[in-house]
Amino acid sequence: MSKAHNSVPDHAEAAAKFLQDQERANWHDKALWFNRQKRDVSANLIPDWELLRETASQIKDNVLANLDEYLVQFEQNALQNGIHVHWAADAAEHNEIVLQIIQEHGVGKLVKSKSMLTEECHLNEFLATQGIDIIDTDLGERIVQLAKEPPSHIVLPSIHKRKEEVGELFHQHLGTEKGASDPAYLTEAARVHLREKFLTADIAITGVNFAIAETGGFVVCTNEGNADMGVHLAKVHIACMGIEKIIPKAEHLGVFLRLLARSATGQPITTYSSHFHRPRAGQEMHLVLVDNGRSAHLGRKDFYNSLKCIRCGACINTCPVYRRSGGHSYHYAISGPIGAILAPNRDMREYADLPFASTLCGSCSNVCPVKIDIHNQLYQWRQVLAAEDYVPKTKKDGIQVMAKVLSSPTLYRVAGKSGRLMMRLLPGLANNKALNPWARQREMPQPPKETFRDWYKKNRPKDE
Amino acid sequence: MSSREKILQQVKANKPPMSPLPTQTTFASIPPEERLTAFIKSNENAGGIVCLVPDVAIIGNYLKVNFTSPERILNTVQGVGFGLEADAPITDGRAFGNLEIAVVESLLGVAENGAAWVTEDNLPTRVLPFICEHLALVIHADNIVGTMHEAYAALNVAATGYGTFIAGPSRTADIEQSLVIGAHGPKRMHVFIVQPF
Structure with a gap:
């Protein structure tokens, strides 16, 4: 009996739904590809680009191989800097820690800048159950928050939304003019709306791009400020x-900050790269180190190096499957190829569909600034998921039959012959979109009159 | 066992085999004579307006001509001579909620990306370069390095409680990928590069 999940969202099904709106799907595809192209232009301007990638990869390998020591070193230095350091084994503990800090300060008003970790831990939803509201301040995140949706992309949270939809949301929530959809007008409205939130906030939550073991400080990058x-x-x-966001030394920031924004949007650097080492006078600074499955992930020989990820989104922008299926079809906080190899570490059953949401073209691995072998891991996850019986029976049976046929020359010939005969006699069967999922987006080819093998038998030189 | 011990123990048990830090530490840079031009180009690409000035006092004249009223400006750079001055640290940044222009010194610029390093040592309050509508940075041409590697070699980031690289006015493209200048931070940015003739 397969352990495959029948009730959870399935990527292929969600993708089919996304593709029903052809115009939107085409727009989405082009918008993401535009970002990929900007990344290429930017990367090509750096003569040392490949050396930078290799260096970044080696630094991250070193981090993972010494993670316990770097974490202790970081903690020690951060404490000396006057930062309160907390450790959370899982999402629930992370949320509890944040809640406790909030309650110690008498709740009050909260703002949050982009943090994929808090998305992963479902912090907003948890705080809502405690009656606490939190305002996302990144424009894209504010848009999806108002729409009551999760982000669909780690760098471009609202890339799935058209400007008319944003206009309607802002009309309802921020009182902008009905029907207005000019991005500059809508951005200005969000600026005014969020400026008031900034000026009255008591507590601000941020993510962390890099934490420096040597100095006990951390860096947060944004374009919006x-x-x-x-x-x-x-x-x-x-x-x-x-916990994987640690880097050994401040000088390593030179490598990562050169790669991050170029890989993400093609900018040579984000507008702001802020380095926090001590709280300002009268301020309290907390840092929560979260495991949530990472230490277990570290022990998976074939998969641990996905922990090198710096969350640039380059693999997402380039992925032909992501571009034509949208981030929500991945039903995980992190979408696209990197999400598809991170998610099964969290829950194989829930995310068994994701490593199959790929053509294995390898474009993701080619653009990854820290050289994660993303497409190999997608392939390897498929093996693990099948061995552990998390693959639906139809897919498993089909692949087993194919394996048998392809490994036996006799069976292959018989299958080929009968297949061609069937396609000639009953072309409707192969082209039936209900019976043959392969034919749903494709026309089946005309069957050839003879195979290469038959032709070769007839035409090979006689003296052979 | 605390979560701290639990996490550290599991990381230690599961961590992959030793992998040394890379030894190669030199990367191609921009030749010194091209850095100023490269910085100007990068900063303009990021949406900045760059002005070359022979001395700091000229900045004051420029501001006077363009912005007339000194009350619109908070100046923190010695010698500019125009605008209000903050003589003591300010604990509550909200005081600047309606500030139009802030003049702030940057101690280091990076040619490859147009970013300028600003620390709290040069600010009356950390929020100043973000909350103003229009940021004017002042930087000396001699302090422009080629790449981020050189920047970190020249800086001690831990020497200050807070420091940031700023590359242009704030921006977003979160609505249909249309670039809009002026998200939450400044809507405009000037960079005055001081280069004695």
């Missing part, structure tokens, strides 16, 4: 990070 606006005005700063 929302992380800085939040934390510099609030009395309390809570920064949340996965």
